[in-house]
Amino acid sequence: xxxxxxxxxxxxxxxxxxxxxxxxIIIVATAVTAIIANIDIVTLLExxxxxxxxxxxxxxxxxxxLATGTLERNGLKQAAANLISKIKxxxxxxxxxxxxxxxxxxxxxxxxxGGIAGFVRPVLIPMTEGAIESKGEEVNPEHLEQVKGMASGxxxxxxxxxxxxxxxxxxxxxxQSTLKGLGYEVALIDLALVEIPVAVVGVGFACAYYFLKDKxxxxxxxxxxxx
Numbered sequence: 001x002x003x004x005x006x007x008x009x010x011x012x013x014x015x016x017x018x019x020x021x022x023x024x025i026i027i028v029a030t031a032v033t034a035i036i037a038n039i040d041i042v043t044l045l046e047x048x049x050x051x052x053x054x055x056x057x058x059x060x061x062x063x064x065x066l067a068t069g070t071l072e073r074n075g076l077k078q079a080a081a082n083l084i085s086k087i088k089x090x091x092x093x094x095x096x097x098x099x100x101x102x103x104x105x106x107x108x109x110x111x112x113x114g115g116i117a118g119f120v121r122p123v124l125i126p127m128t129e130g131a132i133e134s135k136g137e138e139v140n141p142e143h144l145e146q147v148k149g150m151a152s153g154x155x156x157x158x159x160x161x162x163x164x165x166x167x168x169x170x171x172x173x174x175x176q177s178t179l180k181g182l183g184y185e186v187a188l189i190d191l192a193l194v195e196i197p198v199a200v201v202g203v204g205f206a207c208a209y210y211f212l213k214d215k216x217x218x219x220x221x222x223x224x225x226x227x
Contacts, residue, residue, distance in 0.1 A: 008033035092128035092147045093214025097207035099124055100154035104203045107162035110169050115159075120151050132222070140221040150210045157206045161199040165192050 008029040015025030034044045099120075106113050113119050128147050132139050163171040167188045179186050 005033065005037045007036055090127075090131040090134065091211075091214060091218065092131055092143075093150075093211040093218075095124065095127050095131060096147070096150050096154050096210050096214070099151070100158045100203055100207045100210075103155060103158035104162045104199065107159045108165040108199070110163060110166040116152050116155050120155050124151050132218075135222070137222045143217050143221040146217055147214070150214065154206055154210060158203050161195070161202040164195045165199060167192050 011029040011032050012025055015028070016022075030044070030048070033039075034041075039047075103113065114123075125144075125148060128151070129139050129144065132143075163169055164175060166172060172188050172191050175191055176186055176188060
């Protein structure tokens, strides 16, 4: 009989398989589970409230995802591509490098700007396509895959090296606790000061590498050599 309590999961599976409204599926699955498990309405609401509070950080991700999807549907990609296509000197490598610097600055203050799902894919990638098209070229699929990899790479590099600059941030606390376990007592401000040149060199090297790599790819895939 205990397996009947899992009937709500079956409702979710069937609902998504039939491509029904997602919100309706969740409501029905919750109601079915509450009825079968003999959970009163007060306990159900308290449980939903506590789970919501415990996982409120996930709500931010969901909101960003929904907002990004809505903007994409209403022409975000086209707007980004059209904007960059008007800048004659723009190249995918230069755009990726510029994004890496901006991401590093925001990361130093622990401010997120969407990441790969919220910014790189819906905004940066269309901008790189627009930069190629502004030169009278048709985007080469193989080159685009390379650009996607470089854009994702600069996102990870900038965030990895710069999040530790935040005094009291999760990255800094992790490094501090790790060093403490090894017998080294280090202040958070000292960690940040040591990390600054490391972050500058790491992000700068990555931006330069991706810029030069893309310049080579432009010559490889396009007749005009990306000029």
